[in-house]
Amino acid sequence: MPAPEVIVVDYGMGNLLSVSRGLEHCGAAVTVSSDPNAIRTGERVVLPGVGAFADGMAELNRFGLGVAVREVAQRGAPLLGICLGMQMLLDESDEFGRTAGLRLIEGRVVAIPATTAAGTPQKTPHIGWNALRYGAGRASWQGTLLEDTSPGDAVYFVHSFMASPNDPTHRVADCIYGERPISAVVARENVHGCQFHPEKSGEVGLKILRRFLTL
Numbered sequence: 001m002p003a004p005e006v007i008v009v010d011y012g013m014g015n016l017l018s019v020s021r022g023l024e025h026c027g028a029a030v031t032v033s034s035d036p037n038a039i040r041t042g043e044r045v046v047l048p049g050v051g052a053f054a055d056g057m058a059e060l061n062r063f064g065l066g067v068a069v070r071e072v073a074q075r076g077a078p079l080l081g082i083c084l085g086m087q088m089l090l091d092e093s094d095e096f097g098r099t100a101g102l103r104l105i106e107g108r109v110v111a112i113p114a115t116t117a118a119g120t121p122q123k124t125p126h127i128g129w130n131a132l133r134y135g136a137g138r139a140s141w142q143g144t145l146l147e148d149t150s151p152g153d154a155v156y157f158v159h160s161f162m163a164s165p166n167d168p169t170h171r172v173a174d175c176i177y178g179e180r181p182i183s184a185v186v187a188r189e190n191v192h193g194c195q196f197h198p199e200k201s202g203e204v205g206l207k208i209l210r211r212f213l214t215l
Contacts, residue, residue, distance in 0.1 A: 003029040004213040007042035009069065009085075010034040011059040014048030015199070019082065022199030026210045036068035044212065045072045049084030053093035053109060053161070056084050057101065066102060073104045078215040079191050080145075086186065086193030087163055095161050105188045107165035116178035125160040126177050130196075132184055135171035144172050145185060145192050145215075148207040155184070155194075155201040155208075163195065190215070 006028045008020055020030045023046070031038065039045055047069060049056050060066040072079050081089045090101045093109035101109070116122050131154050132146065141147050157175070163183040165171055170188050174181040175196075186193045192212070198205035 003027055005029045005031070005043040006046055006213070007039050007044070008032045008046045008048060009039055009060075009065060011056070011063055011065050013051045013056050013059055013084065014082075015050055015197070016048065018197075018199045019046060019048045022206065022209055023213075026206055026213055028213055034063050034065065036064045039065060039068040040071040042072060042077065044078045044215070045069065045080070046212075047079065047081045047085035047088065049082065049088065050158075051084055053084065053087055053095040053101070054097070054099040056088055057099055060088070070102055070104065073102075073191050076190050078212060079104075080212050081191075081193040082199075083159060083195060083197055086195050087161060089186070089191060089193050090163055090165070093161065104191045105163075105165055105170055105186055105193070106167060107163060107170070109161050109163050112160055112162050112182065113178060113180065117180050122178040125158060126182070127158050128156070129154040130157055130175040130177065130184075132173045132175060133181075135174050135183075135185075136168050136181070138172070141172065144187060145194070145208050145211050146173055148211055149204055153204045155196040155198065155204055157184075157196045159195060163193070
């Protein structure tokens with residue numbers, strides 16, 4: 001059986017090497033590309049990202065890649081956003097002023113509160129391992145990126161902003177930080193996003209990447 005083909009989008013702001021190595025470890029044939037034509041026709045596409053939302057969208061659009069990524073979603077190919085890449089799937093972000101996103105999942109990106117739900121100061125960014133739990137109203141991860149994982153499995157986060165989808169059914173999984181739920185995995189049809197870094201999350205993260213290769 002041929003290896004699943006994955007295009008990793010290169011717009012100058014992603015941890016391309018670790019994402020590519022993680023996917024290759026899971027059996028994928030990976031191409032890193034900033035070519036809009038290669039991206040829009042990719043069998044599966046991964047949008048990684050680190051840094052600020054406005055900078056990420058500016059670079060995507062400068063290379064003509066925002067349109068290409070939207071076309072991937074529109075034709076039904078599996079699309080995975082990681083960290084900043086997940087946030088850019090939403091409509092807009094409040095980071096350093098309002099910036100439009102890719103508008104693939106309705107909602108916005110907002111700052112993690114500076115205090116816990118109890119009102120005590122908390123550190124941001126949210127850095128480190130945190131456990132996954134079902135999103136509101138969910139009792140199963142069957143048919144999602146997390147089908148092979150279990151509530152309580154921990155993954156690695158580094159972020160100061162969080163995604164807030166309008167439709168709660170688009171929240172596949174949350175984690176708890178400062179006694180508040182934070183979106184950890186979002187999805188809408190063939191569009192998926194992980195706020196954490198699966199490529200840095202050990203065997204749990206590799207299970208998630210393997211599941212993406214089966215979609």
